[in-house]
Amino acid sequence: MIDENGLLLRGDGKLYDDMLKYVKEFLKENDGEVTKIFNYPFRKRSEHTRRVFMWARRLVDGESSINKEAVLVSSIFHDVGYAISLDGSKHAEDSALICEKYLHDNGFDAGFIEFVSYLVKNHSNKFLMTSDDIPLELILLMEADLLDETGALSILWDCMAEGGKQYQSYEASYKRIVNYSWESVQVNPMVTDKAKAFWDDKQKLVRDFVKHLSWDLAIGESSSNSERLYGSF
Numbered sequence: 001m002i003d004e005n006g007l008l009l010r011g012d013g014k015l016y017d018d019m020l021k022y023v024k025e026f027l028k029e030n031d032g033e034v035t036k037i038f039n040y041p042f043r044k045r046s047e048h049t050r051r052v053f054m055w056a057r058r059l060v061d062g063e064s065s066i067n068k069e070a071v072l073v074s075s076i077f078h079d080v081g082y083a084i085s086l087d088g089s090k091h092a093e094d095s096a097l098i099c100e101k102y103l104h105d106n107g108f109d110a111g112f113i114e115f116v117s118y119l120v121k122n123h124s125n126k127f128l129m130t131s132d133d134i135p136l137e138l139i140l141l142m143e144a145d146l147l148d149e150t151g152a153l154s155i156l157w158d159c160m161a162e163g164g165k166q167y168q169s170y171e172a173s174y175k176r177i178v179n180y181s182w183e184s185v186q187v188n189p190m191v192t193d194k195a196k197a198f199w200d201d202k203q204k205l206v207r208d209f210v211k212h213l214s215w216d217l218a219i220g221e222s223s224s225n226s227e228r229l230y231g232s233f
């Protein structure tokens, strides 16, 4: 059964909440919560999962001819395989296996399990986004995944990463924001109109932020220029 927000319901409990809890526990128990690639302890996989689920909900809202539940369930399970995938390279396949088992154990029908498993297994093949040959559900899942940790959240990540260093400066943080947050939003990889608009908003926010910050820090202004404009202090 589906409620007015496109959420699956069973009895009095929300299945999505149960799934999010299951994935969070699975990651925690298998030491898969914190990304090991770089030393950013504030980046929690279960929080990424929740945000990708949230982006997926925004993207499926208003879509009428797709399997919304499949997009939402796949968004919850798409990265759970990091818990058992040692170097992360097989995480999508491992996520699909964990997801299949969960859905099977919880009585979902075979066709639904097969489709969700296909979405999870293929979510990392971002080159497929430009293919005409893939279901809209997979595009929406990949868009939701890519929208996380961009824009405002990306700037926050850059600042926290710089704040964890021994030597800190506003200029170093500015440089990092230009090199990561700004670089990462320059090309809009989204496919659907709604996701493209979300991305454009993020791009504008980062552009404005960088512009303001460079003005605040007088980046590129020589002291002689400043003196000419404002006099010396």
Ligand SMILES: [Fe+2]
Residues within 6 Å of the ligand: 048, 052, 078, 079, 145
């Ligand atoms: Fe992800």
